[in-house]
Structures are given as C-alpha cells and as structure tokens.
Amino acid sequence: MVLEKLSSSLNSALRKLLRMPTIDEKAIKELVKDLQRALLQADVKVDLVFELSKNIQKRALSKELPPGITRREHVIKTVYNELVTVLGEKTEVIRVKPGQTTIIMAIGIQGSGKTTSCAKLAYFHKKKGFKTALVCGDTYRPAAFDQLSQLAASINVPIYGDPSEKDAIKLVNRGVEQFTEEKYEVIIVDTAGRHKDETFLIEEMKAIERAIHPHDIVLVIDGTLGQQAYIQAEAFKEATDIGSILVTKLDGSARGGGALSAVAATGAPIKFIGTGEKIEDLEKFNGPRFVGRLLGMGDLTSLLEKLKEAEITPSKKEAKVFLSGKFTLLDFREQIKKMGKIGPLSKIFSFLPGVANIPEELKSMSEEKIKRWEHILDSMRTEELINTKLLKRSRVVRVARGSGSEVKEVRELLQQYNMLRKLMKGMRGRRRMKGLPMMPGGLPDLPLDT
Ligand SMILES: Nc1nc2c(ncn2[C@@H]2O[C@H](COP(=O)(O)OP(=O)(O)OP(=O)(O)O)[C@@H](O)[C@H]2O)c(=O)[nH]1
Ligand SMILES: [Mg+2]
Structure with a gap:
C-alpha cells in the first residue's frame, strides 16, 4: 500500500470528525491538529502544513455552505480540495504517438531507482501496445548492463548496450539511432547515477539531451528523501522544459508524502510513482485520485458527485x-x-x-x-x-x-x-x-x- 502510514492517520482523523456529535469550531480545530500531526510525520514541509491548516480552518467553518450538503461533507470536501491543491490537480502524461518514435531518458542520482523505473516504463508502454526498446547508457557501474538486460528479458523487450564502451554519449546515440531505424515507438534510455549532487546531474543531462534530443526527460527521485526532494526537483525544473518526475519507493516510505508535496511545490509535473520493487509496480500519477485513496474514502467519488450536483442547485x-x-x-x-x-x-x-x-x-x-x-x-x-x-x-x-x-x-x-x-x-x-x-x-x- 502506498503511503500506508500517512493514509491511515489521515483516515482516522477524518473518521474521528465523522463521529463528533456536532461539527463546530472545536471539532475543526481538533481535526486540523490531527492532520498537522499526520503530515508532519510524513515529512511534509512545515510551511506547507500551516498553509493547508489555515485554509482548511477558514473554509471548513465558512458561514455559508453550498446548498444541499451537510457541514460534515463540506469539511471532508475542504480537506480533500486542499490536499489536491498541494499535490496538483492536473494529470500529466508522457505523450506517445503511435507510428512515431518517442525517446524517453531517465536521469537521477545514485540508487534513486532509475534502472528499475526504466524497465517499469518499458513494461508500461509495451502493455499499451507500443513497440518498445531499452538502451543502457550507464557506462559507469560495471553491472549496470546485466541488471537492465535481466529486467528487459523478463518483459521481453530488446535492449541495446555495450559494456566495453566507455563513452556514454556515443553509446546512447548508437542505441537510439538503431532503434529509431527499426521503427521502435518508445525508446527508453537508462543513464548512470554517479552524480554527487544536482549540479553534476543537470550537466550530464544537458550533454545527453543535446546528443539524442529526447521527447521527455524523466527525473527519478527517491521518495524516501522526504522534503529534501525539493532541491532536486527545483534544479531540474529550472534546467529543462521537457521534464517529468517519477517518485520511487512510495511503498513503505514514511516520508513519501513529504517527497510528493515537495516535488509538487516546484511545479514540476509528477507523471509516475513507483510503488514497489516489481516491474508492474508503477502507477500513473493522478493528484485527485491519489488524494481520494490517501484519505481512504471509498465513497468519495459518490460523495463528490453529490457535492457537484449540489453546486448547481x-x-x-x-x-x-x-x-x-x-x-x-x-x-x-x-x-x-x-x-x-x-x-x-x-x-x-x-x-x-x-x-x-x-x-x-x-x-x-x-x-x-x-x-x-x-x-x-x-x-x-x-x-x-x-x-x-x-x-x-x-x-x-x-x-x-x-x-x-x-x-x-x-x-x-x-x-x-x-x-x-x-x-x-x-x-x-x-x-x-x-x-x-x-x-x-x-x-x-x-x-x-x-
Ligand atoms: N520498494 C521499492 N524499491 C524500489 C523502487 N524503485 C526502485 N527500488 C529499489 O531501489 C534500488 C535501486 O534501484 P535501481 O533501479 O538500481 O536504482 P538506480 O537509480 O538505477 O541506481 P544507480 O544506477 O546505481 O544509480 C533497487 O534495490 C530497487 O529494487 C520502488 O518503487 N519501491
Ligand atoms: Mg541504474
């Protein structure tokens, strides 16, 4: 389960509210306190938590309710809306056009989950029916080619690589060229994670970008970084217009909520999340749906439908x-x-x-x-x-x-x-x-x- 701890504390905060005999200022204050505790434990930035609390408190207690909904529903909707605002309302995807070649390049610091995520992305696109291939651009780590080869074999996707080649740019160029000629629709390029910090990472990204002109550069960020993820995402967003973000290890990480909210705060689009070590553990990221699940509101969709209808009364x-x-x-x-x-x-x-x-x-x-x-x-x-x-x-x-x-x-x-x-x-x-x-x-x- 993704962000299990955060999800369960948010959910119990809401359930506590639903059990309250009346929804008054005291009840809302109590709810806000519970939410703050849950979010801070998930390493969400303090400023963000306070901003969110302030908004919830203000809106939840607003004098006028939209017609047709109860105060309880209104409060839940408010919490939901505020969290969606924090994580992003828009859903962004990597666009792949059938019959054309889309080059996707993964970058990220050491151990963030690039190689695993490249294989996951390959599987994701292959399942959609696209002719998909992988290129191993990691000339740095000796076992990198073997690792990606094994993953590629398990999903039956061809891979280009050459452990004897030391020039990553040359290598990647050749791989992309070959698969483009062979009319592959999705070519996913894995790169080395030797970077000590963001500056090196961005420099190498730019060099490869100039060589292969990818359609999408995916920055793979380790979700266990918590709010520290902000620095990487910010530097990345500054450096490229065609970037998207994949946050990994959201299964089991107590700081995943902090990582997601920090990345969202930079405005860089989160397109995917990694939710486990297995090849199928990749999800398209959709802020509103994610928040719904996070709050554990099975019936939130129907509740929201009701709310929406009420808005046009x-x-x-x-x-x-x-x-x-x-x-x-x-x-x-x-x-x-x-x-x-x-x-x-x-x-x-x-x-x-x-x-x-x-x-x-x-x-x-x-x-x-x-x-x-x-x-x-x-x-x-x-x-x-x-x-x-x-x-x-x-x-x-x-x-x-x-x-x-x-x-x-x-x-x-x-x-x-x-x-x-x-x-x-x-x-x-x-x-x-x-x-x-x-x-x-x-x-x-x-x-x-x-
Ligand atoms: N639980 C979990 N583990 C993950 C996830 N994504 C990657 N991992 C694990 O993280 C570790 C590092 O993953 P890699 O894909 O090798 O990371 P990398 O960025 O390619 O590493 P370098 O190439 O050395 O920079 C592996 O043990 C993966 O199984 C995820 O979403 N959830
Ligand atoms: Mg790797």
Missing part, C-alpha cells in the same frame, strides 16, 4: 422566491428544466429546512416524468404560468393536447405545484412563529451541523 435568489410564497408556475418550470440536468427533485429542495415534508412523488420523480412535465409547462401561456387560476377546463384540455399528454397529467402537475406552494407558505409561517428571521438577503443560516 438553485441560487439564493431562486431559493428566496421559493420561500417567499410568490412561487409561480413560471418559476416551477424553470426548476423543472434544471432538474433534467441534475436529477431528482430532492436535490433541489434538500437545502430547505423541513425538506422531509416534500411529497414523496415530487422527490423521486423519474427523468421521463420530468420531461413530460416540461412539455406540459411549455404548452402553457405565460399568463397561465403566472396565474394558474386561468387554467379552467378548456385551457387544461388545450394544454394536454398541445403537449401530447392527458388531461389527468396536467391536473396532477397543477396539484403537485399547489401542494408545494402551500408547503412553502406553511414553512414561512412556522419560521415566523419560531422567531426565526426571514433572511432579507438570502437563505436562513443553517444550523452548523445539518
């Missing part, structure tokens, strides 16, 4: 119209049209207190029915939509005929609309009685924990 102005009792069929039609896009009516009304009173037929209307109602409402004249009293029998018959429905259906729609309107008026009355303000400018303040 009626505006405050529309909500005010509902609650004012001046809710006409014209408004109703507008809502019905929106419903087609966002699903059951319960979503639309779920932001209203007392939603339990909404008739079940209305809440669980099928899409088909919504469409029929839309047709019926479209067949009415504006004056009828504004004043339903005009809809005497003859007009109802006309509307039914015009919309291809039955008189019964038109009546049912009018009945439901009247019921809803009464309900809205009733709610207004109750609120006054309880002394709740009728929110001149917007929705009433919902209780903190809804």
Whole structure:
C-alpha cells in the first residue's frame, strides 16, 4: 500500500470528525491538529502544513455552505480540495504517438531507482501496445548492463548496450539511432547515477539531451528523501522544459508524502510513482485520485458527485422566491428544466429546512416524468404560468393536447405545484412563529451541523 502510514492517520482523523456529535469550531480545530500531526510525520514541509491548516480552518467553518450538503461533507470536501491543491490537480502524461518514435531518458542520482523505473516504463508502454526498446547508457557501474538486460528479458523487450564502451554519449546515440531505424515507438534510455549532487546531474543531462534530443526527460527521485526532494526537483525544473518526475519507493516510505508535496511545490509535473520493487509496480500519477485513496474514502467519488450536483442547485435568489410564497408556475418550470440536468427533485429542495415534508412523488420523480412535465409547462401561456387560476377546463384540455399528454397529467402537475406552494407558505409561517428571521438577503443560516 502506498503511503500506508500517512493514509491511515489521515483516515482516522477524518473518521474521528465523522463521529463528533456536532461539527463546530472545536471539532475543526481538533481535526486540523490531527492532520498537522499526520503530515508532519510524513515529512511534509512545515510551511506547507500551516498553509493547508489555515485554509482548511477558514473554509471548513465558512458561514455559508453550498446548498444541499451537510457541514460534515463540506469539511471532508475542504480537506480533500486542499490536499489536491498541494499535490496538483492536473494529470500529466508522457505523450506517445503511435507510428512515431518517442525517446524517453531517465536521469537521477545514485540508487534513486532509475534502472528499475526504466524497465517499469518499458513494461508500461509495451502493455499499451507500443513497440518498445531499452538502451543502457550507464557506462559507469560495471553491472549496470546485466541488471537492465535481466529486467528487459523478463518483459521481453530488446535492449541495446555495450559494456566495453566507455563513452556514454556515443553509446546512447548508437542505441537510439538503431532503434529509431527499426521503427521502435518508445525508446527508453537508462543513464548512470554517479552524480554527487544536482549540479553534476543537470550537466550530464544537458550533454545527453543535446546528443539524442529526447521527447521527455524523466527525473527519478527517491521518495524516501522526504522534503529534501525539493532541491532536486527545483534544479531540474529550472534546467529543462521537457521534464517529468517519477517518485520511487512510495511503498513503505514514511516520508513519501513529504517527497510528493515537495516535488509538487516546484511545479514540476509528477507523471509516475513507483510503488514497489516489481516491474508492474508503477502507477500513473493522478493528484485527485491519489488524494481520494490517501484519505481512504471509498465513497468519495459518490460523495463528490453529490457535492457537484449540489453546486448547481438553485441560487439564493431562486431559493428566496421559493420561500417567499410568490412561487409561480413560471418559476416551477424553470426548476423543472434544471432538474433534467441534475436529477431528482430532492436535490433541489434538500437545502430547505423541513425538506422531509416534500411529497414523496415530487422527490423521486423519474427523468421521463420530468420531461413530460416540461412539455406540459411549455404548452402553457405565460399568463397561465403566472396565474394558474386561468387554467379552467378548456385551457387544461388545450394544454394536454398541445403537449401530447392527458388531461389527468396536467391536473396532477397543477396539484403537485399547489401542494408545494402551500408547503412553502406553511414553512414561512412556522419560521415566523419560531422567531426565526426571514433572511432579507438570502437563505436562513443553517444550523452548523445539518
Ligand atoms: N520498494 C521499492 N524499491 C524500489 C523502487 N524503485 C526502485 N527500488 C529499489 O531501489 C534500488 C535501486 O534501484 P535501481 O533501479 O538500481 O536504482 P538506480 O537509480 O538505477 O541506481 P544507480 O544506477 O546505481 O544509480 C533497487 O534495490 C530497487 O529494487 C520502488 O518503487 N519501491
Ligand atoms: Mg541504474
């Protein structure tokens, strides 16, 4: 499991929050403290942790919730969003065009996992159906060619190398040339990890870059470095425009979260992560999905879908119209049209207190029915939509005929609309009685924990 420790502490922090009886300032503070502890233990930079805590605290306690979601959901979404911001929202990939040659070169300091990652990348692209080859550009370590040869054999990918050649640039050039002529679609070049520091690393990278013009240079960074990974990633990002990053050893490393966040902070794109010693232990890196998994929210996707839908529920102005009792069929039609896009009516009304009173037929209307109602409402004249009293029998018959429905259906729609309107008026009355303000400018303040 990737970043197991961080994942389990983040998850238990969230679960603790979900168990709290109310989500108030104290609960959020407690959550933030737990998150800080988890992130600092994963070697995430202190500044970053504080920035994240500040944002979570501010947003989680914001007065206004997006309509239709509970405070708990909102807090989880906030934590999720902030972590995604830290790790990157964009998913970047190495682009390979079928029928053309893409040269990928791996660089990185000694022992970072280059050779293993080259084989993993070869396997990854081969599995996608690309004609893939490996070039061993490590003339420094005696066993380098053997190591890559063995890995290449295990995945049945051809390899170019020559242990007697000492000039890495010449060697790599020949390998790339040969495989290009043979119409390989992906050529992956492994290089030596003899560099003591970033300066040497970048210098050699530039020399090979000039010789073989790779399409993508992958900096392989050891995930156990934690926040130290920043320095390498930063120097690399400065030096090349075509670089991407592969962070290795995220399985079992307690500092992996620190490494990922540090790399992301430089703006260099993390395209892959190494999650084990085996050849298949490579994953495309996707920030949002990674965070979802990290938080251990199996149902986060569905939660987010719900959240997304809630974001397109009626505006405050529309909500005010509902609650004012001046809710006409014209408004109703507008809502019905929106419903087609966002699903059951319960979503639309779920932001209203007392939603339990909404008739079940209305809440669980099928899409088909919504469409029929839309047709019926479209067949009415504006004056009828504004004043339903005009809809005497003859007009109802006309509307039914015009919309291809039955008189019964038109009546049912009018009945439901009247019921809803009464309900809205009733709610207004109750609120006054309880002394709740009728929110001149917007929705009433919902209780903190809804
Ligand atoms: N657990 C784990 N081990 C890894 C991962 N990637 C690489 N390793 C291990 O890290 C060690 C070094 O890997 P190499 O691929 O030889 O590293 P390198 O950068 O090519 O090393 P040099 O060529 O000597 O610079 C090996 O024991 C690999 O099995 C990973 O994602 N997870
Ligand atoms: Mg190597």
